[in-house]
Amino acid sequence: MFDNLGAFEVGALLLLALLIFGDRLPAVISDGLRMVRNLRNMARNATTDLSRELGTDIQLEDLHPKAFIRKHLLSEEDEQAIRKPLQGIYDDLRTDVTGVHQELKDVAAATDLRSGPAPAATPPRPRSFDTDAT
Structure with a gap:
């Protein structure tokens, strides 16, 4: 504390x-x-x-x-019965997220190899607003 x-x-x-x-x-x-x-x-x-x-x-x-x-x-069997359906969903979701994460890493690595050094960032152009539009 x-x-x-x-x-x-x-x-x-x-x-x-x-x-x-x-x-x-x-x-x-x-x-x-x-x-x-x-x-x-x-x-x-x-x-x-x-x-x-x-x-x-x-x-x-x-x-x-x-x-x-x-x-x-809850008995141990009751707790396992409650967790079992959710555990399957959790495992499937974790596998999918891991796969997507790996694919994103592969795409990023491939993009880095193709593009070479990163170009310098250009600042965004200011927008012009039409003051008469409502």
């Missing part, structure tokens, strides 16, 4: 916090840490309760809807 902060930025943030909160800074920090601890405990209790209700082991990462469905509601 704070990977992009250097020593100067951290020092500036600490100085700003000291100016804003003054002597209450240690109390504010301890209140913030207590709040984070309470949120972690609430999340842990929620996952424990959900695990107990569903009769399966649930981790906090599993609460993402896609991960939850994939891990706890």
Whole structure:
């Protein structure tokens, strides 16, 4: 989260916090840490309760809807049955795109060989507009 902060930025943030909160800074920090601890405990209790209700082991990462469905509601056979038709389409599309990409490279290479050095680009001519036309 704070990977992009250097020593100067951290020092500036600490100085700003000291100016804003003054002597209450240690109390504010301890209140913030207590709040984070309470949120972690609430999340842990929620996952424990959900695990107990569903009769399966649930981790906090599993609460993402896609991960939850994939891990706890679908069997491996169900997941493969869902993926199989789409996998065939994906493979066909990938093969077609690879073929088109290779053909474009071949055409570009052939064009480069025939044309020799590229001519200097000429700027486009300005267009004249008919101001009476509507």
